[in-house]
Amino acid sequence: MxxxxxxxxxxxxxxxSDPFVGVMKGVLLGRAPGVPxxxxxxxxxxxxxxxxxxxxxxxxxxxPEGSLFVCVVDPGVGSGRRILWARGDRxxxxxxxxxxxxxxxxxxxxxxxxxxxxxxxxxxxxxxxxHGRDVFAPVAAALARGAAPESLGPRVPSLKRLAFPAPRRAxxxxxxxxLAIDRFGNAITSLTPRDLPPRARLRHRGVALGPLRTHYxxxxxxxxxxxxxxxxxxxxxVRGGSFARVAGARVGDPIEGVTHGR
Numbered sequence: 001m002x003x004x005x006x007x008x009x010x011x012x013x014x015x016x017s018d019p020f021v022g023v024m025k026g027v028l029l030g031r032a033p034g035v036p037x038x039x040x041x042x043x044x045x046x047x048x049x050x051x052x053x054x055x056x057x058x059x060x061x062x063x064p065e066g067s068l069f070v071c072v073v074d075p076g077v078g079s080g081r082r083i084l085w086a087r088g089d090r091x092x093x094x095x096x097x098x099x100x101x102x103x104x105x106x107x108x109x110x111x112x113x114x115x116x117x118x119x120x121x122x123x124x125x126x127x128x129x130x131h132g133r134d135v136f137a138p139v140a141a142a143l144a145r146g147a148a149p150e151s152l153g154p155r156v157p158s159l160k161r162l163a164f165p166a167p168r169r170a171x172x173x174x175x176x177x178x179l180a181i182d183r184f185g186n187a188i189t190s191l192t193p194r195d196l197p198p199r200a201r202l203r204h205r206g207v208a209l210g211p212l213r214t215h216y217x218x219x220x221x222x223x224x225x226x227x228x229x230x231x232x233x234x235x236x237x238v239r240g241g242s243f244a245r246v247a248g249a250r251v252g253d254p255i256e257g258v259t260h261g262r
């Protein structure tokens with residue numbers, strides 16, 4: 001038997017205009033009544049595995065031990081791609097083997113990986129396009145009811161990985177990139193304050209944002225500001241506005257921290 005599941009946490013790119021999320025929840029509630037179901041987000045951009053990996057990375061520390069993250073951002077649904085179960089130090093994960101789980105290891109070590117192959121757990125008939133309903137939800141419910149992970153399928157030695165953009169340093173500068181843009185238009189970068197050189201000023205596309213601040217109100221209304229966001233990463237923002245709109249920022253844009261005076 002597996003350890004008790006404190007919650008089943010859903011992370012998908014399904015949005016809320018279609019019944020997909022509700023149907024998944026119906027399967028979970030029918031097969032694992034009494035186990036809380038939490039929506040982390042269903043607003044991941046369609047098929048954006050990288051955005052999903054970052055959302056999972058940022059959310060995991062705030063969930064209780066024993067939470068099971070059910071992650072369905074799955075461009076390869078219906079193909080030969082694997083579905084993985086992973087045991088971390090404090091949590092469990094179900095996700096396609098497409099890189100979605102590659103960054104969460106920065107938060108907690110993934111101690112065990114298994115390919116989910118036991119078809120007896122799946123809903124029948126099995127859709128080739130909705131594994132969230134027919135595979136992920138019933139497997140998650142089985143785990144929540146205490147099914148042993150060994151019953152899911154064989155252990156596997158590794159998973160597919162997305163490279164996390166490491167800081168690049170040269171000549172008193174450090175370069176990173178925009179990892180995500182939130183609903184408010186803030187650009188969340190791959191850099192943390194520890195990555196920046198002393199007295200650094202941030203630049204995006206050659207436009208200076210000044211030194212790192214601690215809160216939005218340190219900028220004038222409508223002004224650009226760089227600060228440490230709630231994720232612990234450097235964010236590029238506009239006070240009272242959207243940095244993405246004002247600066248034309250996109251995920252993947254380069255940014256740099258430059259020692260003042262250079």
